[in-house]
Amino acid sequence: MDVEIAQHSGFCYGVKEAIKLATETAEASDRRTVTFGPLIHNPQEIERLGREYGIERVDALDGLTDANVVIRAHGVPPEEFERAAVQNLAVVDATCRFVTDVQNAAIDFCRKGYPLYIVGEPQHPEIVGILGHARRERPDAEIHVVETVDELIAANPARAAVVFQTTHEYAKYKRLERHIREHTLPWKMKNTICGATKSNQYAADELARRVDVMIVIGGKNSGNTRRLVELCAMHARSHHVETVAELDRGWFEGATKVGVTAGASTPQWVVDDVVAAIESL
Ligand code: SF4
Secondary structure, three states: OEEEEOOOOOOOHHHHHHHHHHHHHHHHOOOEEEEEOOOOOOHHHHHHHHHHHOOEEEOOOOOOOOEEEEEOOOOOOHHHHHHHHHOOOEEEEOOOHHHHHHHHHHHHHHHOOOOEEEEOOOOOHHHHHHHHHHHHHOOOOOEEEEOOHHHHHHHOOOOOEEEEOOOOOHHHHHHHHHHHHHOOOOOEEOOOOOHHHHHHHHHHHHHHOOOOEEEEEOOOOOHHHHHHHHHHHOOOEEEEEOOHHHOOHHHHOOOOEEEEEEOOOOOHHHHHHHHHHHHOO
């Protein structure tokens, strides 16, 4: 079977940096190294970091002492940094610089008094972090989290400043840009979708148009992987797997060409396993 991997897929800059910071910290220190929440959204890589480097995950800082705390790639609210300082924890900030850019854009819009609209998943750690930073800047700010661009268009506020979760679908950003232009709305908008997300989405979309089946590899808890699945499903039979164990021979019946893409938190070793298994079918 002919297998082609998307031109852009897998580990992004922010994830590589977060893993590098966490592993270097664990190797250089005698203290326990923990990540605050999952460092990245890939259970297999998190398990490897625990097995090979002893890096543990905690979901709250309560009661934690004498440890290095690595802040996840998608950030935390400012109160968590303060709590860590009070508890004398050594903070290693692995917040991706593109996430910091969204936090700063949100702060700037709130400072200027705009009603802020954040387009993204309300429960996602990145959104919780952005909200925390914006509220810290201006506790009385009007802030809304909307899951979709359509929700914002339907709300049709008189004034709005819009930022996006870094891993939101780029085509939706362009749709909102068009809507604002066509209706000459006085809304402010900043494109805060990161380059890796945009490249992975473009490449997956392009490949899915040329194959019979798309396999999208990544954590089931990974928002950017789920969005790749949605994009690919518009053009080809598409399946989301975390590991090689989930592949089903039946998916490939009648297929001559298979495309493979992977979310930004998916390590290359997981991709290699899946590709080798498809090629051997
Ligand atoms: S997906 Fe983008 S924002 Fe998120 S860690 Fe990777 S580079 Fe940073």
